[in-house]
Structure formats: structure tokens, C-alpha cells
Amino acid sequence: MTRRLLPLLAAVSTIGAGGVLLLIARRDMGLDAAAASRFSSVFIGILLEALPYLLLGVAISAVLQVYLSERLLRRLLPRHPLLAVTAAGLLGVIFPLCECGMIPAVRRLIRKGMPAYAGIAYILAGPVVNPVVFTSTWAAFGGTPQMAIARAGLAFFVAFAIGAILWKTLRGDPLKADLASLYASLPQEEAQERPSGSRLQSAALHATDEFFDMGKYLILGAALATLFQTAVSRSFLEELGGSQLLSHLFLMGIAFLLSLCSTSDAFVAASLGGSFENGALLAFLVFGPMIDLKSMLLLLASFRVRVVLLVAGLAALLTLTGSWLLEAIYLP
Numbered sequence: 001m002t003r004r005l006l007p008l009l010a011a012v013s014t015i016g017a018g019g020v021l022l023l024i025a026r027r028d029m030g031l032d033a034a035a036a037s038r039f040s041s042v043f044i045g046i047l048l049e050a051l052p053y054l055l056l057g058v059a060i061s062a063v064l065q066v067y068l069s070e071r072l073l074r075r076l077l078p079r080h081p082l083l084a085v086t087a088a089g090l091l092g093v094i095f096p097l098c099e100c101g102m103i104p105a106v107r108r109l110i111r112k113g114m115p116a117y118a119g120i121a122y123i124l125a126g127p128v129v130n131p132v133v134f135t136s137t138w139a140a141f142g143g144t145p146q147m148a149i150a151r152a153g154l155a156f157f158v159a160f161a162i163g164a165i166l167w168k169t170l171r172g173d174p175l176k177a178d179l180a181s182l183y184a185s186l187p188q189e190e191a192q193e194r195p196s197g198s199r200l201q202s203a204a205l206h207a208t209d210e211f212f213d214m215g216k217y218l219i220l221g222a223a224l225a226t227l228f229q230t231a232v233s234r235s236f237l238e239e240l241g242g243s244q245l246l247s248h249l250f251l252m253g254i255a256f257l258l259s260l261c262s263t264s265d266a267f268v269a270a271s272l273g274g275s276f277e278n279g280a281l282l283a284f285l286v287f288g289p290m291i292d293l294k295s296m297l298l299l300l301a302s303f304r305v306r307v308v309l310l311v312a313g314l315a316a317l318l319t320l321t322g323s324w325l326l327e328a329i330y331l332p
Helices: 002-028 033-067 070-075 081-093 099-111 116-125 131-140 146-169 188-193 196-230 234-242 244-258 265-271 278-290 293-302 305-329
Strands: none
Touching: 033 131, 033 196, 033 265, 081 116, 081 146, 099 116, 099 293, 116 146, 116 305, 131 146, 131 265, 146 278, 146 305, 196 244, 196 265, 244 265, 244 278, 244 293, 244 305, 265 278, 278 305, 293 305
16 A cells, blocks of 8 residues: 555655745745745645546546456447447447556457457547546536537547558557566456455455556646646747647647546646637647557557557647647637
């Protein structure tokens, strides 16, 4: 338990140290007290809004990780390639796993006969096209459905397009030759055979690990989003947000680095709404859950480098294009 707490404690300590430095700067350098107060209030507000959805996503992910049979998951996919990609893109509606548990699970499924193009489509769409993320996005943007609908729709389109491209172009086994994986966990079929008490304990442990893992990213993401609002020059953000291409690319890069959980990143994006247009925020919300620093490492641990780079490049290009089009024709 102590080892699980360390990453979260490190993130909290980092924020705490920053707060201490902020107080010192306020005392010795005459920092505006109103700015320091605004930083703390905005930071706490983002955390309190996002935390319930993080907890809900972690709980659902843990239950599915332990109780969902891989055999059932395979049966849900049609035999026709395009229908299989379509079903895989929508699979998150029923099984809303996070990318951390999804990538090792899909690796096992591909080893057992699941088409690789369908598995990758599920990895890309699953963290976004699911009811928990849809609800959190709806709530984060003031209870209006446009951003939630655009996010789910664009994520499905990107995942479907990449799955279809891989169906036509992928040759050979996309997985790494070695069967060992640092992220592999107990096979689902074995989990099904364990006693109910043992399975409940495994679900609880999985939820604990995932909460501590995702919690540190949420804390750091909320801190950086608050920093954008309170410390970065408003004129700089307005200038950056005024360039459609730069604002999209900038927020996609930030999403990649922050590696936020898709159940709570909408609150970080909504907090940046005063500086960036909705199209750039949409790019942040779609690209980050698909391809971020954390998931990139997981993908590279399971798939060949060429496949990962192809998927990441296509995801970036399609997200950039789709978010720009939706900003022009749909988003307010």
C-alpha cells in the first residue's frame, strides 16, 4: 500500500512545494495576494469537480477488469472487418475500460485471434466513447451537450478511420515478438474461476492502484491548467488562441504531456475555455485519451514501433482535421 501511495504523494508534495514557493514569493517579492488566492481557489475547484468522475471511472474499470470475460468480448465482434471496426469503436459504451487496463487486455485478445485493426480501434475509442466520459464532458461544459456529442463523434470517427486503414495496410503480426509484458495482468478466464471473495479483492486492489496512478495526473493537470489561467499572460494566451492551427497543436501537445484520465480531463479543458476556442478544446479532449505519454509507453511495450508511430500520426492528423471542421460547422 505504501508503494502505491508514493506516486500520488509525490504529486501532492510537488504541488505543496509550489504553494510554499508561492507564499514566499508573495511575502518577499510583493506578489499580488489576490492572484495567489485566485490560484488556490481555481485549483481546488477543478479538483473537486473532476474527482467524482475519476472515482466512478476507476470503479467501473476495476469491475470490468476482473469480471469481464475475454471470450464474451470476442463474441461481440462481427466477422466482417468494417463491421468489426465499427463494433470495436462502440465497445466502450458497454465496457468502459481505461487505456491503462485496455492495452494489456487487447494485447491478450489479439494473441487469441481478435483482429489487430479492431483491437486498436477499441484502444483508441474506448477511453472516450463511453457513458462515464460523455456524462463528465456534458457536466464540465455547463450541461450543454454539443461538446460531449462532438467529442464522442470525433473519437469514433478517428478510431474507425484508423481501424479501416490498418485493415487494408497492416501486414504481419503488429505485436512485439516477446510475450512478456510489464503491464500484463492475470488472464480474464483465470479470474473468472477464482472465488467471489478473491475476485472482489482483486477489483478493490485494481481500483486502488488505478486511482493512485490516475490521481497524480489529475493533480498535475489541474495545477497546470490553473497556472495557464492565473500566471500566464492573458494577452499571450489570446494571441495563441487567436491562431487556429497553433491553438489546436498547442493543446494537443499539452494533452499528450499531461496524460490526464478521460473521465476528468473535461474539467481541465473547460477551465481553459476563456482563452481557447471550442475546436482547440475538442482537439485536446479527443487526442489526449487516444495518444498521450502514458499510453504511448504502454503501446510501445506491446506493439511494434512502426505500428505505434503510424497510429499516433494518423490520430494526430485526423483529430486536427476533424476538430477544425467541427468548430466551423457545429460547435458554437
